[in-house]
Amino acid sequence: MSSCQPTFDFKTFNRNNMKLNLKIWRQENAKAKGKMVDYTVDHIEPDMSFLEMLDILNDQLIVKGQDTVAFDHDCREGICGMCSLYINGEAHGPDRLVTTCQLHMRKFKDGDTIYIEPFRAKAFPVIKDLVVDRSAFDRIQQSGGFVSVNTSGNTIDANSIPIPKADADRAFDAATCIGCGACVATCKNSSAMLFVSAKVSQFALLPQGKVEATDRVMNMVSQMDAEGFGNCTNTGACEVECPKGISLDFIAQMNREYLAASLKG
Amino acid sequence: MALDSKIPEGSISDKWTNYKDHINLVNPANKRNLDVIIVGTGLAGGSAAATLAELGYNVKAFCFQDSPRRAHSIAAQGGINAAKNYQGDGDSTFRLFYDTVKGGDYRAREANVHRLAEVSTNIIDQCVAQGVPFAREYGGLLDNRSFGGTLVSRTFYAKGQTGQQLLLGAYSAMNRQIGRGKIKMHNRHEMLDLVIVDGKARGIIARDLITGKIERHSAHAVVIASGGYGNVFFLSTNAMGSNVTAAWKIHKRGAFFANPCYTQIHPTCIPVSGDHQAKLTLMSESLRNDGRIWVPAKVEDAKAIREGKLKPTQIAEADRDYFLERRYPAFGNLVPRDIASRAAKERCDAGHGVNKTGEAVYLDFAAAIQRYGVDQARLKHLDENDSATVIKLGTEVVANKYGNLFQMYEKIVDEDPYTTPMMIYPAVHYTMGGTWVDYNLQTTIPGCFSIGESNFSDHGANRLGASALMQGLADGYFVLPYTIGDYLAPDIKMGTISTDLPEFEEAEKNVIAQINQLMNNGGSKPADYFHKKLGKIMWDKVGMARNEKGLIEAQAEIAQIREEFYKEVKIPGTADSFNPELAKALRVADFLELGELFAKDALHRNESCGGHFREEYQTPEGEAQRDDENFAYVAAWEYKGNPSDAVLHKEELKFENVKLVQRSYK
Numbered sequence: 011m012s013s014c015q016p017t018f019d020f021k022t023f024n025r026n027n028m029k030l031n032l033k034i035w036r037q038e039n040a041k042a043k044g045k046m047v048d049y050t051v052d053h054i055e056p057d058m059s060f061l062e063m064l065d066i067l068n069d070q071l072i073v074k075g076q077d078t079v080a081f082d083h084d085c086r087e088g089i090c091g092m093c094s095l096y097i098n099g100e101a102h103g104p105d106r107l108v109t110t111c112q113l114h115m116r117k118f119k120d121g122d123t124i125y126i127e128p129f130r131a132k133a134f135p136v137i138k139d140l141v142v143d144r145s146a147f148d149r150i151q152q153s154g155g156f157v158s159v160n161t162s163g164n165t166i167d168a169n170s171i172p173i174p175k176a177d178a179d180r181a182f183d184a185a186t187c188i189g190c191g192a193c194v195a196t197c198k199n200s201s202a203m204l205f206v207s208a209k210v211s212q213f214a215l216l217p218q219g220k221v222e223a224t225d226r227v228m229n230m231v232s233q234m235d236a237e238g239f240g241n242c243t244n245t246g247a248c249e250v251e252c253p254k255g256i257s258l259d260f261i262a263q264m265n266r267e268y269l270a271a272s273l274k275g
Numbered sequence: 276m277a278l279d280s281k282i283p284e285g286s287i288s289d290k291w292t293n294y295k296d297h298i299n300l301v302n303p304a305n306k307r308n309l310d311v312i313i314v315g316t317g318l319a320g321g322s323a324a325a326t327l328a329e330l331g332y333n334v335k336a337f338c339f340q341d342s343p344r345r346a347h348s349i350a351a352q353g354g355i356n357a358a359k360n361y362q363g364d365g366d367s368t369f370r371l372f373y374d375t376v377k378g379g380d381y382r383a384r385e386a387n388v389h390r391l392a393e394v395s396t397n398i399i400d401q402c403v404a405q406g407v408p409f410a411r412e413y414g415g416l417l418d419n420r421s422f423g424g425t426l427v428s429r430t431f432y433a434k435g436q437t438g439q440q441l442l443l444g445a446y447s448a449m450n451r452q453i454g455r456g457k458i459k460m461h462n463r464h465e466m467l468d469l470v471i472v473d474g475k476a477r478g479i480i481a482r483d484l485i486t487g488k489i490e491r492h493s494a495h496a497v498v499i500a501s502g503g504y505g506n507v508f509f510l511s512t513n514a515m516g517s518n519v520t521a522a523w524k525i526h527k528r529g530a531f532f533a534n535p536c537y538t539q540i541h542p543t544c545i546p547v548s549g550d551h552q553a554k555l556t557l558m559s560e561s562l563r564n565d566g567r568i569w570v571p572a573k574v575e576d577a578k579a580i581r582e583g584k585l586k587p588t589q590i591a592e593a594d595r596d597y598f599l600e601r602r603y604p605a606f607g608n609l610v611p612r613d614i615a616s617r618a619a620k621e622r623c624d625a626g627h628g629v630n631k632t633g634e635a636v637y638l639d640f641a642a643a644i645q646r647y648g649v650d651q652a653r654l655k656h657l658d659e660n661d662s663a664t665v666i667k668l669g670t671e672v673v674a675n676k677y678g679n680l681f682q683m684y685e686k687i688v689d690e691d692p693y694t695t696p697m698m699i700y701p702a703v704h705y706t707m708g709g710t711w712v713d714y715n716l717q718t719t720i721p722g723c724f725s726i727g728e729s730n731f732s733d734h735g736a737n738r739l740g741a742s743a744l745m746q747g748l749a750d751g752y753f754v755l756p757y758t759i760g761d762y763l764a765p766d767i768k769m770g771t772i773s774t775d776l777p778e779f780e781e782a783e784k785n786v787i788a789q790i791n792q793l794m795n796n797g798g799s800k801p802a803d804y805f806h807k808k809l810g811k812i813m814w815d816k817v818g819m820a821r822n823e824k825g826l827i828e829a830q831a832e833i834a835q836i837r838e839e840f841y842k843e844v845k846i847p848g849t850a851d852s853f854n855p856e857l858a859k860a861l862r863v864a865d866f867l868e869l870g871e872l873f874a875k876d877a878l879h880r881n882e883s884c885g886g887h888f889r890e891e892y893q894t895p896e897g898e899a900q901r902d903d904e905n906f907a908y909v910a911a912w913e914y915k916g917n918p919s920d921a922v923l924h925k926e927e928l929k930f931e932n933v934k935l936v937q938r939s940y941k
Contacts, residue, residue, distance in 0.1 A: 039852070057548045057689075065553055065803070068856075072801045077847045078856055082341065084514040086554045088683065089439055090345040105686075112686050137485055138853040145462065148342050152454040156447035159404045161326045161752050168403040169361060172415025182408040182433055185440060189344055218406045 028054045028120040032067065034079055035127045037136050040143075044136065046125070056116035060103060061086060061093060063115055080139040086111040088253065091188030094195070095140055096127040101192035101251045109190060109253045129195035133202070133238045144191050146237040147205060153233035154226040155209045157218050177215050184212040186254045193248035193256075199240030204248040206234050207264035208256050214267050224271040231268060278531070278911055278926045281713040282386040287932045288368070291390045294714075295757055299764035306331030309763050310494040310771065312479055314466045314521045316343030316449070318442055318744055319727025320500030322751025325448035328457035330756060332763075335492055336449070337461045337481060339516055339858070344446045347502060347514040348747060351438025352559035352680065354420065354430035355744040357395040362419055366427040368392045375742060376933045378424040378611050379707070379735020380885035380901065382537070384909070385932055386714060387732045394753040395745050399431055401752060405444040409433050421564055422740035424611035424940070430741045435559050435680045441744055445751070464490075465858060466521045467789075468782040469497060469528045469723065476525075476723035477772050480782045482790075484858055487851040489786055491774035495766045496722045496759055499525055500751070503706035503728040505538065507866045507873065508818070509810025511703035512544060512557040518862040519869050522710050522729050530718035531911035531924060533731035534708035535869065536877035539738055539886050540819050541704030542568075542615035545687055546635040555702040556687060558638070558680055560740040563608045565643035565673065566697070568619070570627035570636050572596040577627045587629070587637055587696050598622055598636075606940040613737045613886045613899075614940060616701035620819050621897065623700070630698050639696035644669035701819060705743060707734040707886065708876075711911040711926070715758035716750060719911075724759060726750035731909065736885025790850050793860050798843040802860040805840040809833060809863075809870050817874050822890040826878035830871050830919065837867040871918035879923065882906045894937075903935050 029052040037044030051067045058066075061083050068078040084092040088109045095110045097103035103113045118124065126140065134142040159165060185208070193204040210227050213219025219226070242261060249258045283294040301309065309332050313324045316338040324336045338346060360366040371392040376383055399417070403409065409431050410418040419428040433440040452458040463484040470478035470493070478493035504519035505511035526532045543558045571577045572594050579585035598618055600607045610618075619636045622628070629635050648669025652659040659665060670693050674681065681692050688698070710718050710725035712732055718725050727747040734742065812832050816825035840863065848854045883892040883899035884906070892900040909926040 055549060055551060058551050059553075062551050062553050066551065069801045069803060072845055072847055072856070073799065075845075075847070080853060080855055084340060084345055084516050085347060085350045086515055087350055087512075087556045088686075089350050089436070090340070090347070090514065092340060092345050107682070108686055112683070114686070114689070116689065141853065144341060148344075148450070148453075148460075148462075151344075151447065152450040156451040157404065157406045158451060159401075160329045161322065161401055161405075161448050162329070162756075165400045165404040168359070168399045168409075169416050171403075173411055174415055175411045175413050178408050178411040178415075181406075182410075182440070185408050185433075185443065186436060188439075189342065212408065213406050216406050216408065218404055 026056055027052065028056070028115065028118065030054055030118065030121070031123040033123065033125045034140070036079070036139050039138055040135050054115055056114065058115045059086070059111055060097070060113040060115065061111050080141045082141050083111055088112040089188060091190040094129045094142065094190060094192070096129060096195055098125050101129065101195045102253050107253060107255055109188070129191050131194045131200035131239070133200065134191060134194065144189070146239070147189050147191065147202070149237060150202070150206060150230055150233045151209065154229035157213065158222060171217050173216060181212045181215040184208045184215070184256065184260050187256050188254055190253065192251050192253060194239065196247045196251040197240065198245065198247070199243060201242045202234050202239040203242040203261050203264070204252065204256055204258070206230050207260040210267055211260040211263045214263065223267060224274055227264065227267040227271050278711070278924050279713060280384060280926055281715060282384070283714065287385060287389045290386050291393055298757060298761035301760050301764050301767060303331050305767040307333065308767055308770070309333065310335060311496050311498060311759065312492060312494040313337070313498045313500055314479065315346065315500035315502060315729070317346035317348035317500065317502055317727060318445055318747030319751045320498070321346065321442065321445035321449050322748050323498060323500060323726060323755050324458050325445060325452055326752050326756045327759070328452035334452070334458040335461065335494060336458050337464045337466055339463065339465045339484060341462055343449055343460065343462070344443060346442060347517050348442045348744070349439045350514065351744055352435040352557065353422065353561035354432035354437045354741040355398065355441060356422070356429050356741045357399045357431060357745065358392055358429060359396050359399060361417060362428045364427045366429050370427065371395060371429065373933055374425050375733065375739060376735065377938060378737055378739040380737050380899065380938055381735065381903070381907065381930065381933070381935050382534070382884055382928065383733055383735030384928060385930060390754065391733050391746060391749050394749045397753060398745060398748045402441060402444050405447060407433070407440050407444045409440070420561055421609060423560055423563060423609045423615070424606070424739045432561065435561065435677060438744060441748065445748070465861070467524065467786045467861065469525045469720070470778050470782045471528055471720065472772070472776055472778045475721045478774065478779060480779070480786050482786070485853050487849070487854060489783055491779045491783060493772035493774045493779070495763055495769065495772065496724065498724045498726060498755065498759070499710065499729050500726045501729050503709065504866070504869055505703045505706055507809065507870050508703040508813045509806050510547065510552060510555050510814070512541065512555050515554060518865065520862050520865045522725070523865040523869055525710065525718060525720060525723055527914050529720045529914070530723060530725070531711040531913055532709070532872065533711035533909050533911045534736070534876065535873040535912070536817070536880060536887050537707035537736045537885060538703060539612055539705040539707060540616045540701040542612055542619055542701050543638060543699045544702035544704070545684065546630050546698055546700040547632065556683065557702070557704060558684060558697065558699060560612065562638060562677060562680065565676070566608065566638040566640050567597055567642055568599050568608055568615070568636055568638055569595045569597045570622045570629060574626045577629055580629050581631060581633060596622070596627070603940045610940045611737055611739060616819060617888060619701055635698040635700045637696040638699045640673055640692065641696070644673055644693070647672035705738055707731065707736060707738050711909065715761065716755055717758065717762065722762065724755060726755055736887055789861070789864070790857070792841065793844060793857070793864070794846055794850050796842060796844065798845040800843050800845055802844055802846070802856060802863045805836055805844060806863045806866065808836050809867055813870055813873070817877055820888050820890050821877050823878065826874050829874040830878070833867060833871040833874065834919065837871070840864065840867055868918050872912055872921055875918060875921065876910055876912065880906060880910065901937070907935070
């Protein structure tokens with residue numbers, strides 16, 4: 011049986027292969043001072059993903075006896091939200107509506123210089139190199155990103171409350187946020203409004219979420235502020251760089267929810 | 276040791292109710308004196324953590340990702356089954372049970388599968404109550420679609436991101452309990468050993484992946500929810516970090532490992548493009564609702580396509596072989612996954628494959644776009660004979676159903692699937708085998724439970740589409756919360772378990788010794804080098820088709836790679852810092868043991884069933900040939916040092932409610 015499973019050989023010749031200059035942020039740990047370090051990597055093919063390019067760099071570094079570049083990644087199909095990277099000044103790189111793991115090297119040319127940095131924000135401290143701590147996002151969700159129903163299984167039949175298709179679809183659009191943090195890294199104020207508004211809006215659009223709408227928006231916004239994220243000044247940069255195309259309209263929706271909640275006191 | 280599956284008495288439909296009526300309960304005040312460790316926060320682990328915390332237990336949850344929301348359940352696309360019968364198309368609990376047992380090629384335990392079908396409807400109610408935005412019809416009620424191996428529409432979905440939405444639901448339920456302090460969440464932690472005290476699971480040794488610190492954690496019970504082991508093939512649709520380590524560590528401490536050779540090769544994945552590839556991407560099975568699978572009927576056409584001289588759209592209808600529709604007219608493109616995968620391989624092996632490597636078939640939406648386009652044109656009173664209008668309208672419908680999948684395909688392959696057929700090929704996707712558990716989901720180690728994909732119990736030798744999400748949430752929300760209470764009831768006065776016990780010290784020493792050995796061996800090759808070598812052997816000799824000679828060779832070759840690995844692997848950096856290469860090497864070490872047991876299991880099972888296809892055992896038409904007389908049992912392996920020394924224990928499978936017949940989808 012023939013097989014296309016790979017054997018380890020990063021020198022495989024390919025007529026389309028590219029040589030690239032990389033300038034990568036290296037930082038030993040949260041307390042250490044970081045700096046940009048130059049690398050070259052060759053035998054890169056256009057069909058490779060950006061992270062496969064970094065895999066090859068790391069394998070080359072190991073063979074040379076050097077420490078590898080740390081970066082976050084997991085599903086490699088654009089849904090887990092684990093991968094990040096600020097590539098040539100853009101979160102998830104130059105392509106639109108993709109995460110870094112879905113960015114392919116065909117977007118670059120032989121001889122290009124590529125700048126690779128972590129997602130930078132006060133609320134996202136660097137753990138090592140390109141890996142940052144995004145647990146502030148979890149804490150915001152813990153402050154109110156849920157419907158308070160127990161999971162015991164004794165609830166009402168799923169079809170007992172009809173939900174207009176348009177509302178369900180819009181709630182779904184909000185719920186597709188993958189929590190990667192590109193919005194924060196892109197925003198000049200490091201605001202997390204797009205992220206928080208997506209969860210607030212998902213629940214605000216559904217009857218199940220309306221019951222606790224007031225407390226939810228107040229608590230989540232308060233936690234967002236406590237984590238050190240900046241204010242929203244409506245530049246819209248977050249929407250442009252969001253790999254899932256989360257709409258700015260959700261920020262408007264959250265502002266309405268917040269105002270209504272504030273008036274209720 | 277005799278295996279006791281602890282199946283309750285009574286008729287199949289009464290077992291679970293009777294069981295719940297007679298188990299021990301723990302009163303709410305005592306639950307707060309009991310600690311439970313849960314390893315893994317996907318659908319099974321996340322839902323279990325939330326529910327146990329709501330009930331009052333102190334939960335300590337662990338995941339290797341930076342947040343529970345990133346567990347690989349998030350990548351499940353197509354949907355979740357439930358016997359709601361909202362469509363009125365003849366569905367019922369019994370039919371879901373029957374389809375699952377049949378789909379699993381009669382190698383699953385009836386009682387567990389029936390319980391799964393019973394609780395399936397609760398899952399949908401629960402998820403809607405949590406605010407999961409399932410797809411709906413215009414009337415506001417929930418929509419359904421069909422999946423492989425069934426004749427009804429029972430699959431609930433949220434576009435092609437159902438796993439994401441269900442996981443975020445479980446994550447939100449967890450967040451509520453983390454906020455209340457009832458779940459202590461340990462992100463970026465990897466479990467590296469199980470601690471057994473007086474014969475019972477009482478804790479784990481974990482490594483903090485940020486600091487490298489080795490930690491001791493104690494509890495009254497330990498739940499493994501760490502997913503499947505598909506990454507033993509290196510290339511699979513699993514996440515890069517998905518691993519067998521937690522499940523393998525408990526195996527080494529006494530938990531039997533069941534049916535490791537039952538692996539699902541999913542028919543609709545994006546084909547491999549080159550030897551740089553780190554993972555494969557699935558295209559949801561839901562696409563088979565509307566996509567038609569074909570290859571060129573003439574070998575010379577396939578050759579011309581491979582050489583770039585011909586385009587698929589240039590092949591006339593009469594020169595296309597819709598091989599699933601031809602071979603299986605009753606189920607057509609919606610045959611179960613194992614059958615669809617083997618049929619694609621058979622056509623490619625016969626020279627009809629269509630991409631550069633010759634290992635791809637087409638998944639074509641042209642007919643669906645045409646059909647939907649005509650429907651829409653009629654609805655909107657437009658000209659149904661105007662092909663531009665029809666294609667435009669039909670494309671909109673298809674985009675609305677599968678838009679994110681089409682976009683994902685286009686980004687990876689750089690071709691537009693709306694105008695040229697997708698290319699697909701089978702890839703490793705899910706593992707039906709896993710830790711052996713009894714009806715209580717308890718392993719052969721008292722107090723150590725295994726739920727979701729990490730156990731073996733519900734899918735037999737082949738899992739039907741949209742059933743993994745169902746099983747994960749069933750185990751976590753609705754089954755384990757009962758069974759673990761029954762186990763914990765005698766421990767209410769025990770108090771916190773000390774981590775200073777000698778058993779913790781011994782386990783910690785083991786872990787540190789293995790890490791030191793790997794760090795200081797003076798090797799020169801990356802862990803990936805060994806992982807890829809292992810993967811190639813697994814795919815070539817233990818993959819979609821297996822034979823005696825290949826399996827014997829595979830066992831010896833894997834043992835050899837394992838030996839080389841310990842001598843030659845190179846891990847840069849230090850053990851007491853953030854070190855992804857060390858984390859990877861520790862996982863590869865366990866895959867190198869599991870792989871050998873996997874081949875041993877495949878060799879011993881002298882029959883073909885579900886995802887396990889032995890070339891020696893097939894019907895004249897090339898279908899899997901089961902041997903019910905000799906192999907209607909679960910193969911549960913006991914660890915004895917080397918994988919080659921593992922001892923086989925058999926749990927005989929009794930079929931009292933489903934008649935054993937040759938599976939037919941014709």
